Amino acid sequence: MTTTFKKHWSDYKYNDNMLQDALIKHVMDLMPYRMSDEGEVLEVIMNIKESDEQSWISAWSNMAAHLQNRAHHFEKDGKKISASSSYLRASTYWRVALMYFGDWEDPRMKDYSQRSQDCYDRSLELSGYPGEAIKIPYENTYLPGHFYRSPYVKDEKAPLLIVVPGRDTWADDTIWVTDAAIKRGINALTFDGPGQGMALRLQNLKFRPDFENVLGPVIDFAQGLDEVDDNRIGAMGMSFGGFLVPRAVAFDNRLKFIISDPGNMNWGGMIAGRLEKALKMPAIIRPKMIDFVLKDYEWKHGATDKTIINELQKYNNTDIVDNIKTKTLVLDGSAEVTHGAAKKFYDALSCPKDYMLFDENSTAQQHTQMGGYATGTEYIMNWIEDNI
Incomplete structure (x- = not known):
């Protein structure tokens, strides 16, 4: 209809x-x-x-x-x-x-x-x-987050959904996903990694391209939770997190599935191309929004005007996409700001995979289903229930 x-x-x-x-x-x-x-x-x-x-x-x-x-x-x-x-x-x-x-x-x-x-x-x-603050051991410090126990769990151990936020919003902003999970008998865990939320602002941790060394400790922590079934752990990456999670599972195959929301194989190259144009503009005439975004990327990636392009180009999964063996759901939207990138990533995958497009009829067609979170969770959680 x-x-x-x-x-x-x-x-x-x-x-x-x-x-x-x-x-x-x-x-x-x-x-x-x-x-x-x-x-x-x-x-x-x-x-x-x-x-x-x-x-x-x-x-x-x-x-x-x-x-x-x-x-x-x-x-x-x-x-x-x-x-x-x-x-x-x-x-x-x-x-x-x-x-x-x-x-x-x-x-x-x-x-x-x-x-x-x-x-x-x-x-x-x-x-x-049913949520509590957690500290996930990470190198010589920790990653702040929350663990949500589903009140609808029927068995002693239940599946777990790990939610990875994006570049601009924080872990606590993913409540629309975690709340939907616990209502379906699935425990949920979310955290601020390097470059995100509290980890950036209170611990000065910056983004890093080798995200397997971030998600790995999170999986270790999750597998140590008494309430979690180690064989039924999945992860959903939102926005920039939708790029980072596939990178991680190319080197760590412990997860049962991942969701890339939206899919993007060369996130760094795409952003670097946009910022290169901005850097060619004299600072005095750059629009305020562009100037802000440029400074924001440099801060979160620990870079400068001279190094930000090279730093962003490290965020490219093209050469390791064939290493991804974990079942993957690639999400897309007809009003996505990265139009065409999700389908390109989906087509490149050789692992078990599904593709889900939210169009105008869904009202969830914007980036990461923004403005259509209720609709988004209905379809996403239906898929998770079928694949957990």
């Missing part, structure tokens, strides 16, 4: 700044998971100047502080559920304030990161939601 709509919501823009528009749509779509509220988000949007970093930071952080203060008073009065609800949304807004924040030396970077984590964990404690 197809719809008769001539216009599609993915053409609508809250903001002409592509990154800010995407982040706003992401936050709007967290409402079903009680992580945002429409009036609050619209209130923030009303106070943002397009491509203006400081107005972005101030608007989101002011709303976050307002809710955190409200939650504190609720908790003091013994209203645990109300406190949990406000803490959860405050956590979201603290994180979003940092998603368009280019000065990593600014003390607010660590302050807001810690506030986000504290609010999120306090919300879990007060609400009784």
Whole structure:
């Protein structure tokens, strides 16, 4: 059955700044998971100047502080559920304030990161939601994350879905996937790896191309959990994570399946090509958004104007795609910003594989099903249930 709509919501823009528009749509779509509220988000949007970093930071952080203060008073009065609800949304807004924040030396970077984590964990404690903070041993430090025990597990051990976030959002933003998993009797684990979320902002860990050395310790940790069936562990990579996870399983075949959302075989080459054009523009005339994105890539990859292109070109799975033996689901969207990349990756795979395209009729056609998380989880989780 197809719809008769001539216009599609993915053409609508809250903001002409592509990154800010995407982040706003992401936050709007967290409402079903009680992580945002429409009036609050619209209130923030009303106070943002397009491509203006400081107005972005101030608007989101002011709303976050307002809710955190409200939650504190609720908790003091013994209203645990109300406190949990406000803490959860405050956590979201603290994180979003940092998603368009280019000065990593600014003390607010660590302050807001810690506030986000504290609010999120306090919300879990007060609400009784089946999740807990974890620290995954990693080299000489750890990776911060959360483990979610499904309350619907029938056996002593249950399957596990590991969720790997992308370049801009954080592990806690993948709740739409983890919540859907635990409702189906599947435990879930998510974490911030190098270059992501808390690991970047509180530990200064930068992205690395050899992601098998990141996901490997996570699998080790997962296999040590009493609740997990070691033979039924899968991983889903979101956005940039959708590139990193296939890289990891090319060198580590312990997972039963992976999901690449969306598929991309040469992510680094694609981004490097775009940034090369930006670097040729004099800094004084570069659009604010492009200048911000350039600085953001350099920061997260530990690079400079002179080294960022070479660094990004290391993120290319073309030569190792034949090493992937793990069953793979490649996701795609008709409004994907990386149009054509997912199908190219799918066609190159020689392992057991499936391809899933979200078109305009699904309303989940944007990058990583953004704006269509409910629809996305229905189809994705159906596939997981059939393959776990």
